[in-house]
Amino acid sequence: MGLGDKISNEAENLGGKAKEATGNATNNDRLKAEGQTDQVKADAKKVGEDVKDTFKKD
Template sequence: MAGIDDIKNAAEKAAGKAKEALGNVTDNDRLKAEGQTDQAKASAKQGATDVKDAAHGVADSFKDDK
């Protein structure tokens, strides 16, 4: 399921970039801040997914040692 999470996180980050860019073009500070927040959330989710994947990799390596 990590692949699906990666796609969702990338889409959320792209939407945040678009929102930030629109905020820049329209001189809307609130929209720009929302876009930056969306990007930060997506990056945090991606970091959590990466940690989860690494933990699964470590667990699998212990299974292989038996």
Template sequence: MGIADKAKNAAEDLVGKAKEVVGDATDNKDLEAEGKKDQGKASLKKAGENVKDVFKK
């Protein structure tokens, strides 16, 4: 994975956190759940990046 992919995953995580905060503040449980889901996907992708980085060495 390149720098662009890592930046994209980091951005997805930040968007997820923002959705979660806005959903919580507005009592919108669907938006809050969507934010948590986005963060989960970003975390899985980051874990995959870490595994690939280990095997590149």
């Protein structure tokens, strides 16, 4: 996984956490759900990149 990909995924994850926290604080269910979705996307990308890295090592 390239450093740029790691940074991008972590930024998406942190942005999702911020959206979720803002949604919780303002009782905005849509914003909270968007934040959770962003976090899931970032996690899925990380898993995909980890799998690629595993196969590149062999």
